[in-house]
Amino acid sequence: MTQTQKILVTGATGTVGRQVVAELLERGHEVRALTRDAGKASFPPGVEVVEGDLTEPEGLTPALDGVTGLHLITFGGAAFSPLDTGPRILELARSAGVRRVTVLHGGGPTPLEDAVRAADGVDWTVLMPVEFMANALEWVDGIVTAGEVREPFTDRLSAMVHEGDIGAVAAVALTEEGHGGQEYVITGPDVLTVGDKVKTIATATGREITLVELTEEEALAQWRAAGLPEDVIGFLLMAYGDTPEVGRTVSGTVEKVTGRPARTFAGWVAEHAHVFGGRS
Structure with missing residues (x-):
């Protein structure tokens, strides 16, 4: 059995960070969660919450005291800009x-990930997940209010990950x-189209859901109306x-590293299901 260790999780309030915290707790480890505003953070019992900002590494010394592992994200600050403080963070660590550092890949080269890869004296691992299953939450409003999902490129394939x-x-x-x-590409167990995903949600919720395929022009208009930056829109066009x-x-x-199968989209x-207005 693995000896209990204390791990510092940055980005602990994020979609992935919360899961890192939960998994570490489930495995019996001590967790210290870094957040810029402890007053607004909510974590399970037993999590030690500390304030800090990756854009100001000198303030991280107390948070790093006594920890053996560090989970990092590549963006920080109120504007979530790419971090250039990686070398100093790794030096302090x-x-x-x-002894061990994981970094969540930011979708492309970033200064902090470069610093992690170049770090001496620590075992680093780059986590490279594909599309999150949580991206389906973007469909909630359309499903609940209109019973439809509006997406372009509906035949696109995704090995989306829980x-x-x-x-x-x-x-x-x-x-x-x-x-x-190691660089770990992390996926789910299946390759799904948008239609596959919509059918799965419909089955689980008992709702009739219509998939409306948008043209590229209609998708661009929808994304711009939602206020997405042009660089994000460009990424979506490429990815989709x-x-x-x-x-x-x-x-x-997932199975290779954890010893159990990856979780399905149906799961x-x-x-x-309740978020999509499913059966109570």
Whole structure:
């Protein structure tokens, strides 16, 4: 059995960060959660909450005291800008005795991930998840109010991943040997179209849901009306219009690292059916 360790989780209030916290707790480890505003943060019992900001690494020294593992994100501050403080964060981590570091890939090269990869004296692991199952929550309003999902490129394929499985892979890499220097592409167990996802939600909720396929022009108008920045829109066109092979290929990482199969989209939907107005 793995010895109890204390892990510092940054980005702990985020979609993935919360799952890293939950998985570490479930495995019997001590968790220290870093947040910029402790007063607004809510965590399970037993989590030590500390305030800090990755844009100001000198203030992280107390948070790093006594921890053996560190989970990092690549963006920080109120504007969620790419962090350039990686080298100093890693220097402080090494000085504090941190042995293992995971970093959540930001979708492309980032200064902090570069610093992690270049770090000496720590075992680093890059977590590279594909599309989150939680992205389906973007459909809630359309399903609840109009009984429809409006999306372009509905035949696109995705090996979407349960956020809990990202947390599970991170928890193992942060507390067990053998994961240093690894890039882990993390996927679910199935490759699904948009239509597959909508049918799964309809079955779980007992609702009739119509899939409306948008043209590229209609999608652009919808995204701009929602206030998405142009760089995000460009990324969506690339990811949806010509999904890279890595995003539509099952990797098997979850089972390889954690010893259990990756969670299905059907399972994720069952957990969230009430949000989509499903059967009570």
